[in-house]
Amino acid sequence: MQVLIGLRHYGADFVRALRINSVTFILFSLLCSFATAGEVKLYAAASLTDALTELGASYQKTHPGVVIKKSFAGSSTLAKQIENGAPADIFISADNDWGNYLLKRGVLAAESYKKLLGNELVLIAPVASDIKVELDPAFNLAASFNGRLCTGDTASVPVGKYAKQSLVSYGWWEAISPRIVGTEDVRTALAFVERAECNVGIVYKTDAYLSKKVKIAAIFPAASHSPVEYPGALTKNAGQDAKAFWDFLQTDDAKAVFTRYGFTLLY
Amino acid sequence: MLELDIYFKRDDFCLQINTIMDAPITGVLGASGSGKSTMLAIIAGLLKPQQGHILLDGVSLLNTADKVFVPPHERRTGLVFQDGQLLPHLSVRNNLLYGYRNIPPQERRFNIETVVGLLELEPLLERKPGSLSGGEKQRVALGRAVLYSPRLLLLDEPLSALDERLKNQILPFFLRIKSEFKIPMVYVTHSPREIEFLTDRWLSLAKGKLVLQDD
Amino acid sequence: MLTEPEWQALSLSAHVGLWATLVCLLPGIGCGWLLARKQFFAKPAFEALLFMPMVLPPTVPGYLLLVTFGSQGVIGQWLKHNFNIEFVFNWKGAVLASAIIAFPLMVQAVKLSVQMIDRRLEQAASTLGASPLKVWLTVTLPLMLPGILIGLIMVFSRSLGEFGATITFVGNIAGETRTLPLAIYSATHQIGGDAMAIRLIIISLAFAFFALLLSNLLSRRAEKWLGVHRAGT
Numbered sequence: 001m002q003v004l005i006g007l008r009h010y011g012a013d014f015v016r017a018l019r020i021n022s023v024t025f026i027l028f029s030l031l032c033s034f035a036t037a038g039e040v041k042l043y044a045a046a047s048l049t050d051a052l053t054e055l056g057a058s059y060q061k062t063h064p065g066v067v068i069k070k071s072f073a074g075s076s077t078l079a080k081q082i083e084n085g086a087p088a089d090i091f092i093s094a095d096n097d098w099g100n101y102l103l104k105r106g107v108l109a110a111e112s113y114k115k116l117l118g119n120e121l122v123l124i125a126p127v128a129s130d131i132k133v134e135l136d137p138a139f140n141l142a143a144s145f146n147g148r149l150c151t152g153d154t155a156s157v158p159v160g161k162y163a164k165q166s167l168v169s170y171g172w173w174e175a176i177s178p179r180i181v182g183t184e185d186v187r188t189a190l191a192f193v194e195r196a197e198c199n200v201g202i203v204y205k206t207d208a209y210l211s212k213k214v215k216i217a218a219i220f221p222a223a224s225h226s227p228v229e230y231p232g233a234l235t236k237n238a239g240q241d242a243k244a245f246w247d248f249l250q251t252d253d254a255k256a257v258f259t260r261y262g263f264t265l266l267y
Numbered sequence: 268m269l270e271l272d273i274y275f276k277r278d279d280f281c282l283q284i285n286t287i288m289d290a291p292i293t294g295v296l297g298a299s300g301s302g303k304s305t306m307l308a309i310i311a312g313l314l315k316p317q318q319g320h321i322l323l324d325g326v327s328l329l330n331t332a333d334k335v336f337v338p339p340h341e342r343r344t345g346l347v348f349q350d351g352q353l354l355p356h357l358s359v360r361n362n363l364l365y366g367y368r369n370i371p372p373q374e375r376r377f378n379i380e381t382v383v384g385l386l387e388l389e390p391l392l393e394r395k396p397g398s399l400s401g402g403e404k405q406r407v408a409l410g411r412a413v414l415y416s417p418r419l420l421l422l423d424e425p426l427s428a429l430d431e432r433l434k435n436q437i438l439p440f441f442l443r444i445k446s447e448f449k450i451p452m453v454y455v456t457h458s459p460r461e462i463e464f465l466t467d468r469w470l471s472l473a474k475g476k477l478v479l480q481d482d
Numbered sequence: 483m484l485t486e487p488e489w490q491a492l493s494l495s496a497h498v499g500l501w502a503t504l505v506c507l508l509p510g511i512g513c514g515w516l517l518a519r520k521q522f523f524a525k526p527a528f529e530a531l532l533f534m535p536m537v538l539p540p541t542v543p544g545y546l547l548l549v550t551f552g553s554q555g556v557i558g559q560w561l562k563h564n565f566n567i568e569f570v571f572n573w574k575g576a577v578l579a580s581a582i583i584a585f586p587l588m589v590q591a592v593k594l595s596v597q598m599i600d601r602r603l604e605q606a607a608s609t610l611g612a613s614p615l616k617v618w619l620t621v622t623l624p625l626m627l628p629g630i631l632i633g634l635i636m637v638f639s640r641s642l643g644e645f646g647a648t649i650t651f652v653g654n655i656a657g658e659t660r661t662l663p664l665a666i667y668s669a670t671h672q673i674g675g676d677a678m679a680i681r682l683i684i685i686s687l688a689f690a691f692f693a694l695l696l697s698n699l700l701s702r703r704a705e706k707w708l709g710v711h712r713a714g715t
Contacts (some may be wrong), residue, residue: 076671101673148571153654156671179564181571181653194651197553197570311609339608340616352606356624356708365620369611415610 038066038241040088043078044123045094045158045230046185047119047204051261059248069239074185076156082107082235089242092116092232094186094204095158099231106236113233113247118264120205121162121225123218126196133218135170137251142175150189150198153182158228163202165225190214204228206262229266269293269419269453273309273319273329282306282316282475291445294466295455302475304349305422308451311346312339321422323418336390340369345417345450349424351404359407360392366415376416377448385443386410402433409440413448420444420452426461434461435447441465484685488678488680490600490657491665492685495642498573502580503634506588510633511626514592536586542580545693547651551656575652580641588633590703594631596622611650628704635697643692662686 010073044052056068071078075093079101082088087116091108093099102108126132131145152160160182183189186203191219193201194213201214208216222228234246248254253267268288275282281340282302297303308314310321312328315336321329323344328337345366352364383389386406398403405425412420422441426434442465444450454465462469471478484492517529535543551558551569561567569575599622607617645663652659654668662682669679 074671080671097673150653153668153671156668156673156675181655183651183653183669195548195552195554197548313605313609339605340611342609345608346606346609348602348606352600352602354603354607354621365607365612366610369616383568411610436630 032228035135038239038243039069040066040242041069041071041089042092042245043071043073043082043086043088043090044092045075045078046072046187047094047207048117048230050210051188051206051258051263055245055249055254055257059245063244066245068245072185072187074152074157076158077151077184079158087237088235089238090232090234090246091163092230093158094119094228095161095229096229096231097161099233103233108233109170109236109238110233113231115229115266116229116232116249117258118266119228119230119262120222121159121166121202121220121228122205122208122216124190124201124203125199125207125217126193126212127213128196129199129214129215129217131200131217135218135221137171139170140175141167141170141172142179145199147199148179148181148197149176149200149202150181150183150192151202152186152189153184154180155182157182157185159186161202162225162228163252166202166220169224171234179227209262230263269310269333269451270320270322270323271306273306273316273321275305275309275314275316275319280305280475281328282309284472284477286470286479288451288468290451290466290468291449291470292441292452292454292463294465295453295468295472296369296457296459296462296469297472298457300474301472303472304423306472307346307453307455310419311344311421312337312342312344320405342372343415343418344411345415345419346421347405347408347412347423347425350428351396351408353399353404353407353411355396357395358392359388359394359396359399362396362407363388363392363411363414366411370416370444374416375414377414379414382410382413385447386440401429402437405429405433405437406440409437409444413444413450417450420450422452422454424456425454427456427458438464485654485678487656487660487665488682488685491660491662492689494573494576494659495498495658495661495686495689498576498580498676499638499641501573501577503583503637505577506585506637507535507630507634510585510588510637511592511630513589514629514633515596515622515626518593518596532589533586535583540583540644541650544579544647544650547575547579547582549646551575551651570651571653571655572625572658574653576644576661577650579647579651580644583638583644583686584637584640588635591629591633591636592626593629595626595632597624598629625708628701628708631697631704635694635701638693638697639690642686642693 040055042052053068056070060066060068075095075098079098082091082102083105088093091102093206103110123133133139133141151163152158154160154164155262165175167176181192181198183192186207188209188211189201189209190203192198194211205219208214234242259265268287270287272285280302283469284306307316309316318331319329320327320331322388327335328342329335354365356366363382367375368405383392386409388406388410391399391403391407399407409425426437441452445452456462513532548570549555553559553562553570558569567574569578604617604621607621612620645662648659648661649664654660654664660668662685666679666682669675669682
């Protein structure tokens, strides 16, 4: 009887000790996780969504405790957000204009600034369309399709700006510009063409590759627009984890992923 | 002449009346809760009793056994509420003419000038109900019901919201309606004084049951 | 005084706002009255569905509109085929987006005003020979007027600020769907566009202010017309 009582007391003590220790353990590991867990805020052009998501995921697998927080949008949107204080660690733009814009404003770590990738501009149509396009000023693009042409906003979004340049170079701009739907990023334009709300669109070749619902009607030659270049950099407040991820993006493994998605390498 | 034989039940309240009203003015005396407003609402067609029949001048307004129910807007019974119920967005003139405009011209027994003269409403005609006093509102309500040329005029405590002075001012108008317009009336009140002054015959209503009293 | 794009955005906002108000008028009165007065099967579900645009993030109804009224949508194809009406990428779609988002506001305002109507007034009218339809037209509807006015004002105001559903459903096209909120959005995305954004914001503020002032005056007028003492007060 005494023994049983004794055991019970011991049991109670044991449970209490266990409880106290568990709480301490949890608190301790939470503190540790704050100390070691890193968050990398990556702001990148919408066309990089799939490539960077894959790279982020594989990086997180090999670097537990680091979370890559991705924000994909039109480069114009991102640049404006960063300029107004958005806490980005890494910025990758789809054109040099927006990269230089932030560089001038001193928010980027200039030493890290470099051109990363290249891309091509393509004319797409819904997969069921029978449009035939000739890349020749004599060809009347405006007459070759009904309805609207979807691309990024031609005043601010990189893909839209490139699109305007190409349309101008073929002499098609005047006729087509009233029919253009300017979206806030390239993926929205792609989605509209997939839904056949727009019978024609201008997006990057890498975006067209990803979609089964659109087909490429023409690839704009590089001479018809400014070079499609993706500059990137760390921001001035980027921490160690961000720098580590940035270095990861320079590795051959990362480059291989970009190449697989159809980007050309400029670094 | 009104033949009334009804049974009405709602929640705990039960109204059972079987009577004939054929006097020029029939008074109904009862305290609040006795069922007098309910009775008038049933006669006017605003409430439907579970059982019963109503005959007005030989015309069947209600017969639950034969599934006859004449809707309120077809009964030609004018109802004057305790608080007038004047339409706030219409002028006094348009309130007066509201029912008048709903009956064919050949059935209009009275014209607006006569009624306005009798009820002394001339200075009020272009005003809105919101700017009228209690007594003025009741007179307009009365005039409105009369201009509808009803076969029967139902009055639900028309003076209870007014003070003594106004009551005394308006009471005579009912007699005028009886003598000059000759519209039969059922006058419901809790005031024995009004009953005495106005009515030829009166009944008493208590807890939903009728006790016949004569004068 | 105003540049071409600014004028375009302002007049488009006014145009879309007025049309959205018009679209919401009759259904709003109908639904508001129905919800206030009638009981019917699945009424709670119906009411919940009707008020959903109020609690959903606007991009959700915007996307649903795209799926149903777009060129591949069931209703969109039917309308295109039979009436040659298209919604995506044009102002009609912007009107539809604003109307759907603001509709609950109209219904709510009407419903409240109907609930406040003293039913004895309607009863009095019926004892004076007015058929149910006549009662509705000559008594109920006039007494609903302040509520209807407030509802219309809310629809117009909400549509002035409509962004999420509009940009998702009809895109951001100058002269077609670029209302003031979308124009401000575009301006803030352009290099050097901040000045224009500020001008557009000032225009929006002024527009909203005068719209509300006017509506306030109209509301007071209507209340006055109904008489100083409203039924039930």
